[in-house]
Amino acid sequence: MDKQSKKEIMFDRMSEKKKEVKIVRRIVLIITLVLLIVVGIAGFQAYNYVTDALKPVDPDSEKVVNIEVPIGSNLDSISALLEENGLIADARIYKYYVKFKNQADFQAGTYGLLPSMTLDEITESLKTGKVYREPLFNITVPEGLTIDEIAENVIAKKTKFTAEEFLAKVQDPQYIDELMVKYPTLLTDEIKGENVRYALEGYLFPATYAFYEEDPSLNLIIEQMLEATEANVVQYQAVLEEMGETPHWLLTFASLLEEEATAQSDRQTIASVFYNRLEADMPLQTDPTVIYAMGEHKERLFNKDYQFEHPYSTYTNKGLPPGPIASAGASSIQAVLDPANTKYLYFLADSTGKNHFAITYDEHLANRDKYIGQ
Numbered sequence: 001m002d003k004q005s006k007k008e009i010m011f012d013r014m015s016e017k018k019k020e021v022k023i024v025r026r027i028v029l030i031i032t033l034v035l036l037i038v039v040g041i042a043g044f045q046a047y048n049y050v051t052d053a054l055k056p057v058d059p060d061s062e063k064v065v066n067i068e069v070p071i072g073s074n075l076d077s078i079s080a081l082l083e084e085n086g087l088i089a090d091a092r093i094y095k096y097y098v099k100f101k102n103q104a105d106f107q108a109g110t111y112g113l114l115p116s117m118t119l120d121e122i123t124e125s126l127k128t129g130k131v132y133r134e135p136l137f138n139i140t141v142p143e144g145l146t147i148d149e150i151a152e153n154v155i156a157k158k159t160k161f162t163a164e165e166f167l168a169k170v171q172d173p174q175y176i177d178e179l180m181v182k183y184p185t186l187l188t189d190e191i192k193g194e195n196v197r198y199a200l201e202g203y204l205f206p207a208t209y210a211f212y213e214e215d216p217s218l219n220l221i222i223e224q225m226l227e228a229t230e231a232n233v234v235q236y237q238a239v240l241e242e243m244g245e246t247p248h249w250l251l252t253f254a255s256l257l258e259e260e261a262t263a264q265s266d267r268q269t270i271a272s273v274f275y276n277r278l279e280a281d282m283p284l285q286t287d288p289t290v291i292y293a294m295g296e297h298k299e300r301l302f303n304k305d306y307q308f309e310h311p312y313s314t315y316t317n318k319g320l321p322p323g324p325i326a327s328a329g330a331s332s333i334q335a336v337l338d339p340a341n342t343k344y345l346y347f348l349a350d351s352t353g354k355n356h357f358a359i360t361y362d363e364h365l366a367n368r369d370k371y372i373g374q
Helices: 003-053 075-084 091-100 119-128 147-158 163-170 173-182 218-243 247-260 264-279 287-294 330-337 361-371
Strands: 065-069 109-113 137-140 208-211 346-349 355-358
Touching (some): 091 119, 109 119, 137 147, 208 218, 218 247, 247 264, 247 287, 355 361
């Protein structure tokens, strides 16, 4: 092979290598461009997602969402609670946001928050224990009120609606059906029991409610109260299922404690009395059920009153009444599920409202003679 042929072969090989290098460079360039585009798109999408997650979930919403932050809650559980209730878009982003802002020391309690609140407003509320956004007005439902009393003493005095309009609404069968669909775990067929006076009796939670519009509808007012009840009851759903009981049973039991007790310790002890009586197949014999059955307020009951025949009377019927007799607070609900461990079967209240407990009927009679006279 002559020198010229060798040069030509080398030249051809070098040309091929150059072509290969060019092709490799093009492939690398294309792959790099594709990766950059993919990363760019992903980054853009991630940026948009994070940006959206930092904004209010629904800037125009005026609906207050009631949440309960239990004692001992950490940032993870609070973030998850906020996302579950539609108050933030992403729990992880909120958690990182709070850490970035160096915020901490959230307070336990019941909060009425809005999906239109910013992350800073939500965080400030959870830190101070107050709703950061100023409401136009508040409605307070005290513990132990019946629906009739809520209608007369709360709705008629604090809103534009009359007591009659409120009572008509809470007795509207179509509206009750709509609520049962909306709150299926809380509102079961038990609220439509044959002897139940009001389907929603005991389901309108006693609390202070903030409103951010001048004329909230009856639906909004009622459903805020129901959501507060759901927050306080559904957390015990697993416990109730284990007991073989329902939210209706819990609220009915709790309403008796609410009407009988003045202190948390009393609630737990009275709960133990009722459990002991139920186990012994004795009537509960609690005066507030008689008063509720008679439909009128009485300072004192007489012997003839205890003979009043009515499904709600726990003197003429064993077991719990058909439904709650008032709206019970969180303390009474908790006392039902955490009663004191006693053998008491009897109790009575003296003129100061203090309760005195007894195991035997003779001890009970002695307490009666000592504290209220014969």
